Structures are given as structure tokens and as C-alpha cells.
Amino acid sequence: MRKLAVSLAALAAAIAAPAAAETVAVTNARILTAGPAGEIARGTIVLQDGKIAAVGPAAQVPAGARVIDAQGGVVTPGFIAPNALLGAVEVRSLGDDLAVNNPEIGASFDVQYALNPASTLIPVARLAGITRAIVVPLSAGGGGGSFHDDDGEEVMTAGDGGGSKSSALFAGQAAAIHLAEGPEILMKPKVGMVVPFGDGGANVAGGARGAEIIALKSAFRDVRDYMRNRAAYDRAGVRDLALSKSDLEALIPVVEGRMPVIALVHKASDIRAVLKFAREEKIKLILSGVEEGWMVAADIAAAGVPVILDPLSDRPESFQVLGSTLENAARLNAAGVTVSLEGTGGAHRVRELRYNAGNAVAYGMPYQAALAAVTINTARIFGVADRVGSLEPGKDADLVIWTGDPFEPLSQPKAVFIAGKAQPMTSRQIELRDRYKDLSGPCPVAYPK
Structure with a gap:
């Protein structure tokens, strides 16, 4: 459990990081490439300069890369x-x-x-x-x-x-x-x-x-x-x-x-x-x-x-x-x-x-x-x-890390990358939910206790 908590914390840090096309390596992932490589049961995908630099079971993690341990989670193209x-x-x-x-x-x-x-x-x-x-x-x-x-x-x-x-x-x-x-x-x-x-x-x-x-x-x-x-x-x-x-x-x-x-x-x-x-x-x-x-x-x-x-x-x-x-x-x-x-x-x-x-x-x-x-x-x-549509070296680094099968409604994306940049994992609906789900603290003027 401690290993999983550390992994999820690292993933959260990666998501919260500024959206820049940095070098990222997603490891221990079940990769559905939608390309010639098909499904890779457990592999690594490397994102570099906005592109997919490598993908496969033996892909090497570059020195200095931000590493995200997918813990067996599914990775698909966007x-x-x-x-x-x-x-x-x-x-x-x-x-x-x-x-x-x-x-x-x-x-x-x-x-x-x-x-x-x-x-x-x-x-x-x-x-x-x-x-x-x-x-x-x-x-x-x-x-x-x-x-x-x-x-x-x-x-x-x-x-x-x-x-x-x-x-x-x-x-x-x-x-x-x-x-x-x-x-x-x-x-x-x-x-x-x-x-x-x-x-x-x-x-x-x-x-x-x-x-x-x-x-x-x-x-x-x-x-x-x-x-x-x-x-x-x-x-x-x-x-x-x-x-x-x-x-x-x-x-x-x-x-x-x-x-x-x-x-x-x-x-x-x-x-x-x-x-x-x-x-x-x-x-x-x-x-x-x-x-x-x-x-x-x-x-x-x-x-x-x-x-x-x-x-x-x-x-x-x-x-x-x-x-x-x-x-x-x-x-x-x-x-x-x-x-x-x-x-x-x-x-x-x-x-x-x-x-x-x-x-x-x-x-x-x-x-x-x-x-x-x-x-x-x-x-x-x-x-x-x-440029897009599959996880292959040289293509734009569009990918999603999922908690499970992406076609299952209960599965959710843990991270979304577009052209190698980590995207915010929020929306107006989520922000409104978070703002108003607990009215026990300080409230806007229109919402007095």
C-alpha cells in the first residue's frame, strides 16, 4: 500500500506540474498502442520534446526524465x-x-x-x-x-x-x-x-x-x-x-x-x-x-x-x-x-x-x-x-493514463498529455463542485449560513 501511495503521489505531482513539453517516462504500463506494436502487456513509453521518443517493453528511461509509475494501469493514445x-x-x-x-x-x-x-x-x-x-x-x-x-x-x-x-x-x-x-x-x-x-x-x-x-x-x-x-x-x-x-x-x-x-x-x-x-x-x-x-x-x-x-x-x-x-x-x-x-x-x-x-x-x-x-x-x-492516433515513436505525444479499462465507465484518466504537455485534470464543473460541496466554511456573500 505504501508503494502505491508513493506512486500516486508522484503521479499527482506530475499532473500539477506546469504544462511544459518535458521529458517524461511512463513505466509499468499496459500500453494499448493502436499501432503496429498492438498491446504491450507491461512496458515504458518515453515523451520527449512533445513527441513519443520510445515505446516498448524494453524502452530505456532517459537520465533526468520525470518518471511516472503507472502501476499496471492502462495507457492509450488520446x-x-x-x-x-x-x-x-x-x-x-x-x-x-x-x-x-x-x-x-x-x-x-x-x-x-x-x-x-x-x-x-x-x-x-x-x-x-x-x-x-x-x-x-x-x-x-x-x-x-x-x-x-x-x-x-x-x-x-x-x-x-x-x-x-x-x-x-x-x-x-x-x-x-x-x-x-x-x-x-x-x-x-x-x-x-x-x-x-x-x-x-x-x-x-x-x-x-x-x-x-x-x-x-x-x-x-x-x-x-x-x-x-x-x-x-x-x-x-x-x-x-x-x-x-x-x-x-x-x-x-x-x-x-x-x-x-x-x-x-x-x-x-x-x-x-x-x-x-x-x-x-x-x-x-x-x-x-x-x-x-x-x-x-x-x-x-x-x-x-x-x-x-x-x-x-x-x-x-x-x-x-x-x-x-x-x-x-x-x-x-x-x-x-x-x-x-x-x-x-x-x-x-x-x-x-x-x-x-x-x-x-x-x-x-x-x-x-x-x-x-x-x-x-x-x-x-x-x-x-x-502525427496522432497511435503510440509510435515520432508521433505527437498524445496519451492518457487510465485507472483501468478506458471503455469501462468507472475507469478514469489519471493523466492526460497532449503533444507532451501534461494537461490540467479539472473542469468548470469540478471547480464548482469543490467550491460549493462544503458550505461550513467561508462562503460567498450570496451563500450565507
Whole structure:
């Protein structure tokens, strides 16, 4: 017991230390690397200059390194939350910085310019082992986008529903962020172009699914014409184009296959239509939502398209998701589809990402596949796997030390490192709890005895 107390005291000291990228060695850890090394039953991981310097059963502790004895605890990569609203929303009823209703701004809308590093939601997510996130815009045209709020209900974003300019076909560009304490959280901008399909896409295109596909094809044709005739466009020497110049410019990486389309799609028939559209237009694709994805898993796997899904989305609350099931993630993974798991709501309950992964395991997804679905898979999907997503030498030192299995609700992180820096293990909620849990001592004026 004395040895354990000393170890925990050392760990507490490490957590309380100033957030600097120092040399740290975590020893006696069960390391789930989410990389080629797989699980290391008992090993050491060394963090140096913000990077992972070494990891393995025989990794050497550098002289002068701060040593944290994990006492057999679990160490994982920091989790990555896709479809997040972190840094762009605080109180949903008061609005957000994720949607725009402007006929000149659709594809060119970029969430990176409104990120708030001081959001009180970021520390809450960080305390759930989340160290990076993909922040996505929401469609504001004609109810064109949807997400599951923090009560699990599907919410359609605002709009008139009567058809709109082509700009409404595109919600805008997503960005990758880190959740480290500090004045800047942007990691990588422009990691994907969000486009609603299914009911949402039909709404922005005038009420029919087929109309949206035609409108998108027309928009992409305009982009290609613009690319061939930029000089003529500037002197008004080309035909009228439906999109603004800023939207045309924003879509060039999409039609060139450098930026993926994040397709919000749910129903099996809509998924097939989106796969066909992407194949014909030769664009890179990510499917998001895919509640009926298991029904067309072979098609998705054959196309080599990854998916993002909430494994707890199983209620047939609309005709788009009648075939939803808690086994969706397991079945897609078994078919060979690259799966990324998301937390519920994207903001206030994104912390539940690890619980969602645990539920995916409970309904048939192999444990290591679920771990990959909250780490390396998401990093690969969004083009940041060279930096994060697994515990490998040379990558950013994002890791979490857990008291037990991270997918078990009673397990808690004992330390969180982002790019080698120890993060504060507190949040506004914890601070408020500590302030008011004992009113026997000195109290604020508003709380007299």
C-alpha cells in the first residue's frame, strides 16, 4: 500500500506540474498502442520534446526524465472525436458558429475562424481522454443538415425548406483541433467538405433526392469550368455560374480529390446513391451517420470508403433509419469497412465517446477494432495519422493514463498529455463542485449560513 501511495503521489505531482513539453517516462504500463506494436502487456513509453521518443517493453528511461509509475494501469493514445462541435458552441439555445445562411457563402464557410479555445466544454471532453477532435459545420439551408443533440434527438438545422441557391448544398469545411490548454487549438484546417444527403439534401435542393444529385453535378461542372477559365471568369467572359467565386475556389480541392466530402447520409438506398455519385465524379468520400450502413456494408467496403457513426443510434425515429441497429459498427467492421466512432451530440456529451466504444464492443465489435475506431482510424480518415492516433515513436505525444479499462465507465484518466504537455485534470464543473460541496466554511456573500 505504501508503494502505491508513493506512486500516486508522484503521479499527482506530475499532473500539477506546469504544462511544459518535458521529458517524461511512463513505466509499468499496459500500453494499448493502436499501432503496429498492438498491446504491450507491461512496458515504458518515453515523451520527449512533445513527441513519443520510445515505446516498448524494453524502452530505456532517459537520465533526468520525470518518471511516472503507472502501476499496471492502462495507457492509450488520446481519443479523437469526429463530428464534434467543440470550440464552436457553448449553449445551443443561444446559437453557435457552425452554420451560415448566406447565398454567397456555402462551401467557402470555414469553421477554423470561430474556434474558441476558452470553451468550458473542452476540459470536460479532455477529462474523458479526448485529445483531438474534428469540428464540422452544420447546414443552414432548408433543414439540410442534422445532428443528434445532447439528449440523443435528431435536430434539423434552420432554413426555409423551399429550395435555395447552390451554396446551401454545402455546409462548409471541417477542421481538426487539439484540446490542449492554451490560446490556439487549430491543428489542421480544411479536412473535409460537409454535404447533407437524404432528407436533408432533398430539402436544400427543392424537395427531391434526385434533384440534389443533379444540383451537385451541376455545381461540380461549374467548378471545373471555372478552373479552366479563371481569367475569363474575372472579366465576366464565361456563362453565369451558380456559385460565388469564393465557393468555386473552395470546391477546387474537392473536385481534384484532395479534400474529402463528408456525406451526411443515413438510409441504405441513399448510401448507394452517394457511392455512385462519388464514383462518377471521382471525388474522395467519407460517409457520416450511416445508420443503415450494415445493409450495404459490402458496397461500402468495395468502394474503400470509411464511415463515421454513433454506435448507439438504433431508434427508428424516421424513415431514413428504420434499419438502425446496435450491431451496425460490428457488422460494418466485419465487412472490412474502416469505422470511426463518434460521441453523442458533438459538444456537451462528446465525453461519452469512450462509453459508445464500449457499447460497440458489447454488441460484437472486437475490442481492438473499437480502440482503432476512436484513435487511428479517425486520424487516417482525416489525414493526420502521421502525427496522432497511435503510440509510435515520432508521433505527437498524445496519451492518457487510465485507472483501468478506458471503455469501462468507472475507469478514469489519471493523466492526460497532449503533444507532451501534461494537461490540467479539472473542469468548470469540478471547480464548482469543490467550491460549493462544503458550505461550513467561508462562503460567498450570496451563500450565507
